[in-house]
Amino acid sequence: MTTPKEQHVDWEALLKGIFRGKTVIECGRDRNVFRQGQPADSLFYLRRGKVKLTVISPQGKEAIIAIIDAGEFFGEGCLSGQPVRTATAVAITDCTLDKIDKPLMARILHEHHDISELFITHLLTRKIRYEADLVDQLFNSSEKRLARILLLLSHFGKDGKAKVVIPNVNQDTLAQMVGTTRSRVSHFMNRFREHDFIDYDDGALTVHSGLLSVVLHD
16 A cells, blocks of 8 residues: 655744644643544644553443654644544554644634645645554454554554654553454464564564564464
8 A cells, every 4th residue: 555755844833933722741641632432623743752541432442543753743633624533543652742723723824825735745644644543453363453553553664674663551551452362362472573573672562573573474
């Protein structure tokens, strides 16, 4: 599946000179940025850290639908008329965020067409990634889905080197993302470690190139 080539944009620099309608927030690990059902009156730009988006069904079942990395926006549904949050955003690590009021962002996109085009490209790139996640969920095994998620979380492939995923990565979180049980994730992780596809060092998980063989294997 192809993705559009996203032009590098220093969103933090673009937002730096804006004061009215924007708030810088420090959010500690495991704290909620917003909760499902709350009014959708702003969007967020993640400067530092990682955030997970989760959805809870009427029956109380929780699922992780996305992991947001530094340099990405989330909560942008408010711009399309979404009245309430359809997901809960939780900080996986300590985070620094820009909270941007809906009227401010709408005005920026309306008045600055160059920024508007870059913002749309940014969102389309992420949308295509979500579509790839859905295809992965529908057609691939739990083991292959876990391998792909670890590679994505580590941003593997940008320079071909081993990458740290997240310190103290939680297997319950991985199980929710994969759509399987924690025991299955533990089984696959032990297998990956036996084959030197991953390493643990002081709680940090490192991904090696060999894990690609799991994703590419038919």
